[in-house]
Amino acid sequence: MARKVSSRRVLVSTGAAWFFGFLIFLPILWTFLTSFKTELEAFAIPPTFLFFHWTTENYATVQGRSDYLHHALNSIMIAGGSTLIAMLIAVPAAWSMAFAPTKRTKDILLWMLSTKMMPPVGVLVPIYLVYRDFGLLDTRAGLIVILCLGNLPIVIWMLFTYFKEIPKDILEAARMDGATIGRELVYVLTPMAIPGLASTLLLNLILAWNEAFWTLNLSTSDAAPLTVFIASYSSPEGLFWAKLSAASTLAIAPIVVLGWFSQRQLVRGLTFGAVK
Amino acid sequence: MATQQTQVLGRTLLTPAVALLFIWMIVPLAMTIYFSTLHYNLLDPETEGFVGLENYRYFLTDPAFLTSLRNTLVLVGSVLAITILLGTPLALLLDQPVVGRSIVRLMVIAPFFVMPTVSALVWKNLLMHPVSGLFAWISSLLGVTSIDWFADAPLLAVILIVSWQWLPFATLILLTALQSQDEEQKEAAEMDGAGPFPTFLYLTLPHLARPITVVILIETIFLLTVFAEIYVTTGGGPGLQTTNIAFLIYSQALIQFDVGNASAGGLVAVVIANIVAFFLVRIIGRNLEA
Numbered sequence: 001m002a003r004k005v006s007s008r009r010v011l012v013s014t015g016a017a018w019f020f021g022f023l024i025f026l027p028i029l030w031t032f033l034t035s036f037k038t039e040l041e042a043f044a045i046p047p048t049f050l051f052f053h054w055t056t057e058n059y060a061t062v063q064g065r066s067d068y069l070h071h072a073l074n075s076i077m078i079a080g081g082s083t084l085i086a087m088l089i090a091v092p093a094a095w096s097m098a099f100a101p102t103k104r105t106k107d108i109l110l111w112m113l114s115t116k117m118m119p120p121v122g123v124l125v126p127i128y129l130v131y132r133d134f135g136l137l138d139t140r141a142g143l144i145v146i147l148c149l150g151n152l153p154i155v156i157w158m159l160f161t162y163f164k165e166i167p168k169d170i171l172e173a174a175r176m177d178g179a180t181i182g183r184e185l186v187y188v189l190t191p192m193a194i195p196g197l198a199s200t201l202l203l204n205l206i207l208a209w210n211e212a213f214w215t216l217n218l219s220t221s222d223a224a225p226l227t228v229f230i231a232s233y234s235s236p237e238g239l240f241w242a243k244l245s246a247a248s249t250l251a252i253a254p255i256v257v258l259g260w261f262s263q264r265q266l267v268r269g270l271t272f273g274a275v276k
Numbered sequence: 277m278a279t280q281q282t283q284v285l286g287r288t289l290l291t292p293a294v295a296l297l298f299i300w301m302i303v304p305l306a307m308t309i310y311f312s313t314l315h316y317n318l319l320d321p322e323t324e325g326f327v328g329l330e331n332y333r334y335f336l337t338d339p340a341f342l343t344s345l346r347n348t349l350v351l352v353g354s355v356l357a358i359t360i361l362l363g364t365p366l367a368l369l370l371d372q373p374v375v376g377r378s379i380v381r382l383m384v385i386a387p388f389f390v391m392p393t394v395s396a397l398v399w400k401n402l403l404m405h406p407v408s409g410l411f412a413w414i415s416s417l418l419g420v421t422s423i424d425w426f427a428d429a430p431l432l433a434v435i436l437i438v439s440w441q442w443l444p445f446a447t448l449i450l451l452t453a454l455q456s457q458d459e460e461q462k463e464a465a466e467m468d469g470a471g472p473f474p475t476f477l478y479l480t481l482p483h484l485a486r487p488i489t490v491v492i493l494i495e496t497i498f499l500l501t502v503f504a505e506i507y508v509t510t511g512g513g514p515g516l517q518t519t520n521i522a523f524l525i526y527s528q529a530l531i532q533f534d535v536g537n538a539s540a541g542g543l544v545a546v547v548i549a550n551i552v553a554f555f556l557v558r559i560i561g562r563n564l565e566a
Binding site for chain 1: 413
């Protein structure tokens, strides 16, 4: 039975929710609007909200002067590459722990989780020196390796919680009908696992895209992804707010959109299944 | 019942992941421990040598360590307090009948997907600039003198930025937990004449106890290592006012190139994180059995 809700209450909670939602979203909206202003208008007091001279020149400047596309490409390759490699390693591992568990499975899972809790700054020195000696500083390969290892525990955990939910009975039925492991994998497991695989992929793409400890410390220009590119605006010359806003909008737009699609998985992935 | 064949297959499939994580965890950590016992500065490689625990003594008695430990605790504590105290009512609000809830949810969750360097620079310039920032303009409308955030209250400024990034996380997790709450229980309480406040206190709050614990522990792990926000806004300053442990170790390693001392600091950071991790792993492990 649905509870009766007075329309007054709906009105009040709707108003309050929209107000606070808008407040939280305001910095992003403001960045978006500022990216279409001229530098003078971006800096003007009182600020203009919608009635300013809309221009897209900042976007052209950001690309022309600092080669935005080069860094965007780095971001795509580093986030995409590290996520794909992590998936390739994690899928077999999660499959094995979900479908052929042993007595030690729980310990292994918790141990993997504990590697994620090591603060990166604790191993900054050795990683930096090893990267320097092997010529991996400021290379995409170097960043792909480190982001892949850093996110591997989360990938395995997410996949494990998804695989766990696939009913075992279906596998047994397939086995009774004489399906081999190979056929079982292709015809039974894969179709059921695809939603879980997709959301794991998505969440880790987001985490890798936004990663800003290793990227800031291990890359400067050639391999620098968007996190590092944006950081270069911290020591600016002259008026730069509109350009900063344009660069920021470009850097966050794709990932905010992806993120909106993966809200539910976010909770699950980031709490390691502790909250669903 | 798993067959012999699947057992063998299972072990084979698991090995690469375990081996990689083992190497990733053990090798750098062992190197950190080794470096932490050396006098080793990259700018002065001639004087390299074993010094025992000297680096730890130096790191732990350095006044900068106490300052940065204090800053770390203030940062973590404040952000936790802000995100939980604002996130809980916000989640309760979004759990109400709200027209267009999915759009409000999108707006609330969005900051979490903004990369740290962007949120830090946007806040520092567009919002917190003492003359032309949005906050300065709003305070002038209200007739209040605007403050120069990064000169007068730099640590508070960093806390606000980080809180904005983590508020969506707390809200989303608490909202997810609220939506799994038993509606019938609440109805029964209402029919028994319980008002909204007792219902919240005796039904909802106990239901939220575990998700709140999870939020606290997970946020703590990430907040202990806040780095990018400090790196692009204050560089740890003015003075040491916004230097946390992560930033202190970074500056010893990659600005002063003092490998030995930074390694000792790194191990101190690992120990602090492990204390938190111990509790988190226990909670998640308990959940795994259910």
